Amino acid sequence: MIELFCGILIGSVMGLTGAGGALVAIPLFMQFMGQSLKEASLYSLVAVVLASLINFLAQRSFTQFKTGLLIVIFSAIGSYLTTPFKEAISSFWIAFILSIVSLYALYSVWFPVKIKTGDKDKSLESFWLSSLVGFTLGALTTFTGLGGGVLMLPILLGLYRFKLPNAVATSLFAVALSSLSSLIIQIQQGADFELGKDFVYLLIGILSSVALLKIISKHLKLDILIKLRQIVFSLVVLLALAKIFQS
Numbered sequence: 001m002i003e004l005f006c007g008i009l010i011g012s013v014m015g016l017t018g019a020g021g022a023l024v025a026i027p028l029f030m031q032f033m034g035q036s037l038k039e040a041s042l043y044s045l046v047a048v049v050l051a052s053l054i055n056f057l058a059q060r061s062f063t064q065f066k067t068g069l070l071i072v073i074f075s076a077i078g079s080y081l082t083t084p085f086k087e088a089i090s091s092f093w094i095a096f097i098l099s100i101v102s103l104y105a106l107y108s109v110w111f112p113v114k115i116k117t118g119d120k121d122k123s124l125e126s127f128w129l130s131s132l133v134g135f136t137l138g139a140l141t142t143f144t145g146l147g148g149g150v151l152m153l154p155i156l157l158g159l160y161r162f163k164l165p166n167a168v169a170t171s172l173f174a175v176a177l178s179s180l181s182s183l184i185i186q187i188q189q190g191a192d193f194e195l196g197k198d199f200v201y202l203l204i205g206i207l208s209s210v211a212l213l214k215i216i217s218k219h220l221k222l223d224i225l226i227k228l229r230q231i232v233f234s235l236v237v238l239l240a241l242a243k244i245f246q247s
Contacts, residue, residue: 004204006028007050007204007205007206008206008208009028010206011051011208012232014052014175015172015209016232018052018055018149018167018172019152019175020149020232020233020236021047021048021179022041022048024239025043025044026040026041027040029043029044033198042183045182045186046195048175048179049176050206052179053180054206056169056173058213059165059168060169060173063166063169064170065173067130067156068170068177069174070127070134071134072174074134075141075174076138076181077135078134078137078142082138082143101151102150105151106154107154108153109154129159133155137151149174149175150236152170152171153171156170
């Protein structure tokens, strides 16, 4: 039944922030389900795919589909092209770059860009911006091993000037696609992977988290819900930084 708890926690984090599923899932699976790091990394993808997809479906009306799809496509290209250079970059510079990005992430979430009344319908979406953002996210994900969702939310808030609900939903859409493709590739390459009753409990937990978030969002004022998202995202970013410096 611990899988049920894991599903609720992972689904709640993904639903609130659009990111951080793997960062939460991997230590949970290792600690409570006795999995090795390799096993936990693979099964965390299952959890992230489920959590991001289910939460995305619940928030799909806020999603900017074109932007999310372009980011996913160019993220895959960026990851593929930068893989050969991974060993050439020192851990110090990777940690430094991610620290700067993380600080920017926290700033963007806590101090979002204020959109003037006349600019509400003028997002900064463009093909070239999305291609550059996607490529950069793919490269950073390759170099650090972190999911793009942690980096995507502040970019959607800061560069694209999306409102928080739109940024979270679009991030969920992109994370679901990229995580699913990664899972399929690993299975095709012969990864040892079986789904048992643990999967069922995990799915029930994630579905429960979506229902729980719906209830919470109905009973909390918008400003309190935004604060909750900010706090949870900040914890995810701090966990990401801890992972970077431990490695």
